[in-house]
Amino acid sequence: MKIGVLTSGGDAPGMNAAVRAVVRAGTLYGHEIYGIKDGYAGLVNNNMELLTHESVSGMLSKGGTFLGTSRSEEFKKTEVQQKAVEDLKQRGIEALVVIGGDGTYRGAMELAKLGMKVIGLPGTIDNDIAGTDFTIGFHTAVETIVDAIDKLRDTSTSHARCSIVEVMGRHCGDLALFAGICGGAEFIVTPESPLNKEKIINRLKDHKKNGRRHAIIVITERLLDAHQFAEEITEQSGFATRATVLGYIQRGGSPCPEDRILGSRMGTYAIELLNDEIYGVCVGVRDGRMVHIPFSNVVGQKRPKNELYNLVKKVS
Numbered sequence: 325m326k327i328g329v330l331t332s333g334g335d336a337p338g339m340n341a342a343v344r345a346v347v348r349a350g351t352l353y354g355h356e357i358y359g360i361k362d363g364y365a366g367l368v369n370n371n372m373e374l375l376t377h378e379s380v381s382g383m384l385s386k387g388g389t390f391l392g393t394s395r396s397e398e399f400k401k402t403e404v405q406q407k408a409v410e411d412l413k414q415r416g417i418e419a420l421v422v423i424g425g426d427g428t429y430r431g432a433m434e435l436a437k438l439g440m441k442v443i444g445l446p447g448t449i450d451n452d453i454a455g456t457d458f459t460i461g462f463h464t465a466v467e468t469i470v471d472a473i474d475k476l477r478d479t480s481t482s483h484a485r486c487s488i489v490e491v492m493g494r495h496c497g498d499l500a501l502f503a504g505i506c507g508g509a510e511f512i513v514t515p516e517s518p519l520n521k522e523k524i525i526n527r528l529k530d531h532k533k534n535g536r537r538h539a540i541i542v543i544t545e546r547l548l549d550a551h552q553f554a555e556e557i558t559e560q561s562g563f564a565t566r567a568t569v570l571g572y573i574q575r576g577g578s579p580c581p582e583d584r585i586l587g588s589r590m591g592t593y594a595i596e597l598l599n600d601e602i603y604g605v606c607v608g609v610r611d612g613r614m615v616h617i618p619f620s621n622v623v624g625q626k627r628p629k630n631e632l633y634n635l636v637k638k639v640s
């Protein structure tokens with residue numbers, strides 16, 4: 325079978341490991357694997373190339389995605405999708421493995437409706453995809469954030485300051501939750517665990533009274549203006565506060581072992597599903613096992629609130 329593979333949406337460490345596994349496992353079973361450039365933009369422009377066992381050599385440890393990625397507005401048009409499927413059929417490509425987040429899965433569902441055999445792999449640092457315990461890239465991003473928190477704690481302690489650390493995650497608080505626990509944050513503010521300004525300010529007043537020299541607040545992006553919040557805290561609690569918005573640094577870097585393994589397992593599983601004539605599904609990891617779920621059960625669905633929130637109350 326001829327199979328296309330693409331990465332789409334925000335890049336995530338471990339995407340290369342997943343592509344590599346699709347290529348390695350795919351060629352092992354006698355398939356031809358085509359790497360589509362820059363996500364769905366590569367389907368719009370009919371831009372792809374044959375990938376071989378050798379062409380993915382050295383990719384396991386590389387951050388980003390060597391195929392390139394995009395958030396293609398053009399691809400949302402039905403006529404563009406139809407043309408893309410025609411182009412793929414002309415090349416003899418019957419199946420696609422798409423690696424990305426919710427937006428990528430929406431595109432995949434449209435392609436499936438048009439007759440493509442599609443498998444989705446969850447690739448995003450946000451860990452915001454229903455049907456999987458973890459997404460490819462999440463663990464590496466958590467490591468990057470924890471490293472930043474540790475460094476910020478050093479300087480905060482030296483200056484007797486509070487640090488606000490704003491992290492990515494879009495509408496999901498898992499990056500803040502996991503990194504906040506690992507970094508010993510005093511407060512974790514996420515879409516699932518909303519801000520209680522009064523509680524934070526009162527606790528910081530107590531910290532100051534008791535001579536504490538630092539405090540860390542980890543907060544998910546888009547909830548407030550971190551710099552303005554730092555000024556409010558400084559004024560109202562007397563605890564000097566600075567904000568750091570970590571930004572895109574969270575998406576880069578060499579994937580950690582968990583993401584290399586997850587990408588490798590998921591990429592291989594995608595090929596095994598196609599071998600078994602199973603498609604129109606996305607892959608997940610549940611309690612350590614590979615699973616597949618129809619796109620319609622995952623797209624637009626919220627994940628249940630993480631049970632680690634119970635831990636936060638006890639350890640922060």
Ligand code: F6P
Nearest residue numbers: 334425448449450492493494575
């Ligand atoms: O989905 C991954 C992510 O990094 C989010 O955490 C963030 O909100 C968004 O992408 C940023 O997107 P862009 O790269 O388009 O600015």
